[in-house]
Amino acid sequence: MDKIERTLGQLFEGRDFEKEYQEVKEKVLSYEPIRQFLTENKADISEQMINQNISNLYEFMTQDQNFKEKKETLMPGYAPKLVLNGEFMTVTYYPTPEKIEQDKRRAVERRIRSLYMPKQVVEASLDQFYTDEDARQYALIEAFNFLKVYEESSATMVKGLFIHGSFGTGKSYLLGAIARELALRGVSTTLVYLPEFMREIKQSISDNTVGEKIQFAKETEILMLDDIGAEAMTAWTRDEVLGAILQFRMQEQLPTFFSSNYNMAQLENHLTFSQNGTEEQLKARRIMERIRFLSKEIELNGTNRRN
Structure with missing residues (x-):
């Protein structure tokens, strides 16, 4: 002491x-x-x-x-x-104003859930979407039409877009830009690169997580499936995965977007043949009926901007 x-x-x-x-x-x-x-x-x-x-x-x-x-x-x-x-x-x-702006950006980012999508797509903006060609202007008009109708609609079904066109024309970018605009308006969107998602679904059979991943895609507020038709589709992934997701979203009338190098007619032909070469026209037609119900087909062609 x-x-x-x-x-x-x-x-x-x-x-x-x-x-x-x-x-x-x-x-x-x-x-x-x-x-x-x-x-x-x-x-x-x-x-x-x-x-x-x-x-x-x-x-x-x-x-x-x-x-x-x-x-x-x-x-x-x-x-x-x-x-x-x-x-x-x-x-x-x-x-501070910087803190407020940072919080706004984070809130927007939280509303855009991305699975296997590149950063430039997730951060896309409609303001930066090139409209130097008529086909691109039409696609942008359709994007704004959806945003307007969705914002004003409370009960009626609002179709998403099925954007198809050549490689590198900005189909994925346009999906990302729409997702960001929706996020700014308080709407949550899930962007999914479909080929990689299907690969993960197959791998998830071993750990019994297939169901929860399919359920997540079913229930998300707005779903965007990028590059449909580029995946190696088996009869099971076509009917039990993609078919189940689209069936649920059709029943619940949830807006769904697609991008593809195929138009709808070409995609139906692609889906007709499974990985083992089996021809199943009826099952492919069922998938396409759901896609047509959920989305409006638009073409996005022009200069390949990846080169």
Whole structure:
């Protein structure tokens, strides 16, 4: 016990706490934003209130200085502000414009769920969609038509788009741009690169997660299936996976989008033949009936922008 007392005595020996307090107080009260605050509220602030709230004023001074000098603060992304609340002067923190914008971006990103889609598609924007060719202008008009009708519709079925065309014309990009515009309007979308999704479905048989993955695709608010027709389709993935997803979405009238290098007639022919070469026209026709019910066919041709 004696040793602790000696240590404490050595620590505080020779310190004039009253002098240190007055120096801190003088520094705080001379800080220009605090001087302005006290002047603006002088009718409601007494000397006693200042003394009682000096620690809060000191917090504001240090945090405000750090914020202005872009140093670390107690609440990154938030700026300090002095507020008079009765006999108390408290420090509150409000989000900066940068923080608000960052939160908006994150909220938009959370509404776009992506499976195996490239970053440039997920971050696509309708403002950046090239409309230098007539076919592209028509596709953009159809995209805006969907957005308008979907926003105004509360109960009726709204068809998505079946976007087909040559390689590199921006079909996937347009899907991503529509998804981002929907996210800005508070609507959640799931973008799926279908060939990779089908590969994962096959691999999921071993861990019994096929059902939950199919259910996820069934129930998402808006589903976009990219590059349908490029996958190696078996009779099982065509009928029990794709067919089940489309059947559910047709029954629930959930908007569904597609992109493909095939038009609808060509895709039906593609779906007719399973991986082992079996020809099943009736089953392919059933899939196409669901696709036609869910989406409107539009062509997107033009310059290959990957080259």
